[in-house]
Amino acid sequence: EVQLLESGGGLVQPGESLRLSCSASGLTFADYAMCWVRQAPGKGLEWVLGISNGGATTYSADSVKGRFTISRDNIKDMLYLQMNSLRADDTAIYYCVKARGSNIAVPDFDYWGQGTLVTVSS
């Protein structure tokens, strides 16, 4: 059974940094594109960043470009989200998400983690 388990969320002040981790199990992690999707309280889904199966290609939403980076370790079956210069509007549940294939540009997201809450507030 595929499982995605996020960790690293919490309360941070504006301007600070935070690193989220996602541990994957029950799949050949290196075969699949992965991404982070967030959802602000009471709002809709917002795709944040995606990474190809091998890690060579990444894409990001304009809202986080230059501040957030995505990476992966296909030996440890881990996905990461490094968030810098955090702002109040980055407050959201962050989901670790698996694509059905290796291509980020086909966003068929078949497995989602339970999410981890990031709160940016002074």
Add this chain to the structure above:
Amino acid sequence: QSVLTQPPSVSAAPGQEVTISCSGSSSNVGNNYVSWYQQFPGTAPKLLIYDNNKRPSGIPDRFSGSKSGTSATLGITGLQTGDEADYYCGTWDSSLSAVVFGGGTKLTVL
């Protein structure tokens, strides 16, 4: 303001049929595959439809997807109270080089 436009809410009676639209442009819906997601309050989204009209295993055939031009549609037949949820469409936007989602549609089964 979402790149993809969905109605904020739809409603229908149990047993009836409902459709949810997802309108975009040639840079997203018009030339890329569309997927649909179901989300219950407090839980992660679940994939309902991928590649415009395919269902993952375990998704009942009451759920269907279609696409025409720059619009996609999710159809649900034989509505059940358990179908009450938020529904989102998503696709790749070739101009933005990003995944885009619709704003979501809240389904109420009266």
